[in-house]
Amino acid sequence: MTVGSGSSGAVVANRLSEDPSVSVLVVEAGESGEWSLPITIPMFHWNLYKSKYDWKFHTVPQKHACKGMRDQKSYWPRGRALGGSSCMNGMVYVRGSRHDYDDWAANGCEGWSYKDVLPYFIKSENIQIPDIKDSDYHGTDGPLYVSPGNASLLADLYGDAMQELGYKVVDSNGEDMIGYLSISGLEGNVFMKTKKNSSYDYPDTQLHIATVCGTKDDIDPAITRVNLKSEVLLIAWVFITESIA
Known part of the structure; x- marks a missing residue:
């Protein structure tokens, strides 16, 4: 059983x-x-913030940050639905800077350098x-079907302007991220199952999904119990996993 179906949980369940x-x-x-x-229309993802699909997390008061925010707390939207936070990231696909991975490896995270994770x-990718x-x-x-997305005409104008200034237009998930980035997008979040937008299509005979909308029903207090033959994997994002554990 995997607890959590976000960007990590969905991949683990699929494998x-x-x-x-x-x-x-x-x-x-x-x-x-x-x-x-x-969730299904990327530009609408702002409407998910503070909705029923959002955990509505806030940080504790910060001493050296968030000085323009009430009580110096930062709002952290996190997805509460199948697909986790991949439901509310606008379907953007960005791997991150290679230097971050190399810093992890340099600080003791063996096997997490950019060279290690690139394969x-x-x-996982099916570039379109x-x-x-x-x-x-x-x-x-x-x-994972990755497409160029549908940028506005302004994107091309900005790209032309950056090239006139001497900057390169670079692949946001390529060799480096120095220049004008053309952002890639996922065709669907990690848990959609429609044929057109699916990023992961699970073998239905072996994978079962249960969504939990509450903890107790006073009218029908029946509790569903699951007997496991193997392990429970907590993959519910760093804060929620810690609270469950």
Whole structure:
């Protein structure tokens, strides 16, 4: 059983369910959100903030940051639906700076350098952008369909202006991130199952999904119990995993 279906939990559940001898149960708080317009339409994702699909987290008061915020607390939106926070990130696909991964490795996180993680990025990706399809930094056989998205005309104007100033237009998930970035997008969040927008399509016979919308029903107080043959994996984001554990 995996607790959490976010960007990490969904991937783990998918990989486990590839084994025909394994049956996987994914438990997720909130609703599926499959028919929610703010989830399925990237530019509407702002409407998810402080909605029923958001955990509505706030940090504790900060001493040296958030000075322009009430009580110096920062609002941290986090997805409460199948797909976790991938439901509310506008379907943007950004791997992050290679230097961050190298810093992790330099500080003791063995196996997490950019060189170490790049093969997994490539393996998971099915790039749909013709200009970079043959790049050594992208894959074409993975379950994550990555497209160029639909940028406004302003994006091209900004790109032209940056090139006039001497900057390169670079791949946001390529060799480096120095220059004008053209952002890539996912075709659907990590838990959508429609054929057109699916990023992960699970073997239905081996993967089961349970959404939990509450803790107790006074009218029907029945409790569902699950007997496990194997392990429970807590993959519910750093704060929620810690509170469950």
